[in-house]
Amino acid sequence: MEVALGKEKPTKHKMAPGDLMLIPPGVDHHAIMDNPDQNYRRFVFWISKECCNSLMNESVDYMYLIQKAEAFHNYFYHLAPADLHLVESRFLRLLEEISSDRYGSSAARHLCLCDLILTINRVIYDEDHKKTGTDEISLFQNIISYVESNLEDTLSLDDIAGQFYVSKYYVAHLFKDTLGISLHQYIIKKRLAECRGAITSGESISKTYERFGFRDYSSFFKAFKKEYGMSPKEYQGVYARSIEKKAEKTNK
Secondary structure (H helix, E strand, C coil): CEEEECCCCCEEEECCCCEEECCCCCCCEEEECCCCCCCCCCCCCCCCHHHHHHHHHHCHHHHHHHHHHHHHCCCEEECCHHHHHHHHHHHHHHHHHHCCCCCCHHHHHHHHHHHHHHHHHHHHHHHHCCCCCHHHHHHHHHHHHHHHHCCCCCCCHHHHHHHCCCCHHHHHHHHHHHHCCCHHHHHHHHHHHHHHHHHHCCCCHHHHHHHCCCCCHHHHHHHHHHHHCCCHHHHHHHHHHHHHHHHHHHHC
């Protein structure tokens, strides 16, 4: 069996045992049967937008594959036999629970659904992170460059995701996985570094924090002290005294 994607010039993918296909909403696709007489088995799992939104509100971890599909148009994955068995067992368990009328079946179905989706995401995530993906590296580096060039602008997660035509949840995952901190934390650190450089060069503290996007002095003060262990004024004074001492040693 083959799957054709697109309308005018469809691309074809020949399915093999163990293949997983993930198609986001709005992507045209249809199956092409090479041999209608040949038997095969497939599981078709359709998730509504409402269900996706509900799961996303619980945790963005459920959305790794969907965000990756939307960002890079990667729709096909091949599962190793052990991973295929793992996913298949979760799927069959969900089917059993759907047809059950036992006590707590509604809660159990939700748990099985979450388990299935998380298992699929985890299997692909683990495989992706055995090697560093060039697409992710390129996107990450481009975002870093964009952030560093626009530290005086708003730089919200939504704005950055829109700038690169990717999901904000994907960007959030990318930063957390690569740096171990959120995009917001990274931006704050870069802005604080720029503020530090500016105030040690003699610029006004009030003009500096306003220029680099801090809403008020209180939030800037707290962030600066947490990052550098002292207030902006104290840091400016310590730096000025260290320069004076160096100058004195040079003149002796």
